[in-house]
Amino acid sequence: MTVWKYGENINTDMLFPGKYTYTCSTAEEIKPHLLEDLDPLFAKNVKEGDLIFAGRNFGCGSSREQPVLGLKAVGIAAVVAGSFARIFYRSSINQGLLLIECPEVVKAYKQGDSVWLDVKRGTISIGSNTFSFPKLPKEILAIRDSGGLLPYTREKLRWKKKR
Amino acid sequence: MTFAEKILAKYGGEKKVVPGQILTVKPDHLLMHDNAAPIISKIQPELKEYGIFSRALPVIVLDHVIPAAAEKNAVQHKQIREFVKKYKIKHFFDVGNGVCHQIIIEKGLALPGTVVLGSDSHTCSYGAIGAFSSGIDRTEAAALLLTGETWLKVPLSIKITLKGQLQRMVTAKDVILSIIGDVSASGADYCSVEFHGNVHRFSVEERFTIANMGVEMGAKNAVFPVDDETVNYLKSIGIIKSKYTSINPDDDATYDRELTYNLTMIGPVIAVPHSVDKVKPIKDVEGIEIQQCLLGTCTNGRLSDFQIAAKILKGKMVHPNVRLLILPASRKIYLDALKEGFIKTFIEAGGTVLPPGCGPCLGAHQGVLAPGERCLSTSNRNFKGRMGCNEAEIYLASPATVAISAVHGRITDPRKEVRK
Numbered sequence: 001m002t003v004w005k006y007g008e009n010i011n012t013d014m015l016f017p018g019k020y021t022y023t024c025s026t027a028e029e030i031k032p033h034l035l036e037d038l039d040p041l042f043a044k045n046v047k048e049g050d051l052i053f054a055g056r057n058f059g060c061g062s063s064r065e066q067p068v069l070g071l072k073a074v075g076i077a078a079v080v081a082g083s084f085a086r087i088f089y090r091s092s093i094n095q096g097l098l099l100i101e102c103p104e105v106v107k108a109y110k111q112g113d114s115v116w117l118d119v120k121r122g123t124i125s126i127g128s129n130t131f132s133f134p135k136l137p138k139e140i141l142a143i144r145d146s147g148g149l150l151p152y153t154r155e156k157l158r159w160k161k162k163r
Numbered sequence: 164m165t166f167a168e169k170i171l172a173k174y175g176g177e178k179k180v181v182p183g184q185i186l187t188v189k190p191d192h193l194l195m196h197d198n199a200a201p202i203i204s205k206i207q208p209e210l211k212e213y214g215i216f217s218r219a220l221p222v223i224v225l226d227h228v229i230p231a232a233a234e235k236n237a238v239q240h241k242q243i244r245e246f247v248k249k250y251k252i253k254h255f256f257d258v259g260n261g262v263c264h265q266i267i268i269e270k271g272l273a274l275p276g277t278v279v280l281g282s283d284s285h286t287c288s289y290g291a292i293g294a295f296s297s298g299i300d301r302t303e304a305a306a307l308l309l310t311g312e313t314w315l316k317v318p319l320s321i322k323i324t325l326k327g328q329l330q331r332m333v334t335a336k337d338v339i340l341s342i343i344g345d346v347s348a349s350g351a352d353y354c355s356v357e358f359h360g361n362v363h364r365f366s367v368e369e370r371f372t373i374a375n376m377g378v379e380m381g382a383k384n385a386v387f388p389v390d391d392e393t394v395n396y397l398k399s400i401g402i403i404k405s406k407y408t409s410i411n412p413d414d415d416a417t418y419d420r421e422l423t424y425n426l427t428m429i430g431p432v433i434a435v436p437h438s439v440d441k442v443k444p445i446k447d448v449e450g451i452e453i454q455q456c457l458l459g460t461c462t463n464g465r466l467s468d469f470q471i472a473a474k475i476l477k478g479k480m481v482h483p484n485v486r487l488l489i490l491p492a493s494r495k496i497y498l499d500a501l502k503e504g505f506i507k508t509f510i511e512a513g514g515t516v517l518p519p520g521c522g523p524c525l526g527a528h529q530g531v532l533a534p535g536e537r538c539l540s541t542s543n544r545n546f547k548g549r550m551g552c553n554e555a556e557i558y559l560a561s562p563a564t565v566a567i568s569a570v571h572g573r574i575t576d577p578r579k580e581v582r583k
Binding site for chain 1: 185197198201204205206209212213227228233235236239281282283284286298299300301302303305306309310314348349352353381383438440525526527531544546547548549551553
């Protein structure tokens with residue numbers, strides 16, 4: 001498992017360049033361009049279960065959802081950041097990508113530290129230090145637990161039709 | 164209660180709400196643009212089975228890559244037109260009408276006291292006329308198309324009071340860039356930003372520029388109170404007062420933060436690469452050579468923006484090293500600018516007029532930069548790679564600064580022009 005560490009204000013153009021927004025929509029089209037202008041090594045070397053650590057305001061900028069789709073598709077286990085921009089945050093709920101807002105974790109991490117993520121308990125450990133992160137409110141957790149907003153919406157529509 | 168609390172309480176069916184509360188709301192409109200194609204592609208089986216929630220909910224404007232730059236764009240545009248026909252979508256604006264945000268305001272699709280969500284981050288613009296508007300992603304737009312509802316969390320609110328009066332050649336763009344420079348790109352994350360004080364000094368066009376950039380400090384929405392200026396603007400587009408119910412914040416509302424700006428102290432500023440909050444007084448960057456100037460977009464492509472630029476460019480030529488691109492925010496503005504003679508002035512000065520749309524702002528076509536080039540732009544984002552090249556630089560400024568700088572081929576203080 002690799003931790004990819006980046007700075008503050010990582011924007012949507014860095015995560016997925018705007019010039020591809022109307023030509024790439026599927027996960028397979030998106031993957032090769034992920035983080036292209038920020039870290040050309042990322043798309044080549046990222047593996048399932050990897051984590052991204054970053055500073056404040058991760059995902060600021062456009063309403064572009066390709067970065068979220070792409071990070072989910074390559075198997076990023078969670079993005080841990082000081083804070084997230086709101087459209088990116090909603091988008092991650094919609095796609096079922098785990099975001100952890102925990103500046104202490106990002107601050108504590110040094111390259112080479114062992115990292116252990118326990119989603120069920122809501123904790124993340126850096127070396128011997130364990131940090132808990134807040135759970136999503138129950139209304140929103142329901143969306144993520146359905147596997148994302150579209151599966152959630154399908155369930156809702158089916159249920160409404162039955163009534 | 165604040166503006167956001169009042170409007171979300173109304174739409175969530177509650178008497179009183181507090182920040183952090185989650186509500187289910189039914190927005191009045193859902194904005195989509197070229198991304199309507201990938202949005203409807205996501206829900207083909209559901210569309211077949213359940214249809215759309217309402218043909219009056221979506222507003223679709225083709226603006227991002229228009230006219231189609233490649234076959235793939237053309238195919239998407241065609242898919243959208245077919246969808247519009249099949250589901251009898253009420254509000255559709257094809258290529259050439261303008262940028263979606265300008266269209267929403269101009270066509271009266273966002274009104275005071277209404278809620279508009281859109282699959283574009285600059286949806287926050289409609290706070291200019293007292294609407295609650297905010298950006299969402301494509302997947303959420305797809306779900307809204309099917310169900311007509313979504314969840315919204317009641318945000319904390321920030322009150323920004325504007326005092327004093329702007330100096331000549333200093334504009335609304337300088338005001339919002341100065342604010343973003345102060346509070347930072349994340350300074351208003353998740354928050355509703357309200358503008359108070361001497362807001363009557365700002366026209367709806369200027370309020371649009373300010374609200375448009377709310378998202379550049381992370382805001383969920385940015386809003387101006389509804390006043391005579393708003394009422395008169397709406398009257399001018401044929402919407403009388405009885406057609407809407409405005410919502411203004413209570414005097415005793417609770418704010419997370421309160422900031423005050425003295426407009427008199429604000430001068431021309433520039434956001435330097437590659438972040439909108441890297442804002443500097445113009446004297447710090449004066450003299451930097453530029454190769455492209457972009458005048459227009461949904462941020463600054465309205466008549467008053469063209470008026471100030473035309474005044475500066477009248478009878479002058481753009482510097483031989485500079486390409487000046489003009490991008491009207493809508494067809495209506497384009498026509499008005501033609502009538503006023505502004506477009507003639509721009510063309511005579513050596514400018515190139517682009518079709519009303521998003522143009523070079525997102526780097527997909529029309530005015531992509533080369534490595535090492537610099538663009539001085541009135542648009543809203545200067546992220547690395549934004550204009551299609553990650554080795555180019557984008558500087559953001561007001562229409563006045565862009566116009567005078569285009570003549571000199573270097574970043575130039577527009578107040579110098581006035582003194583001459």
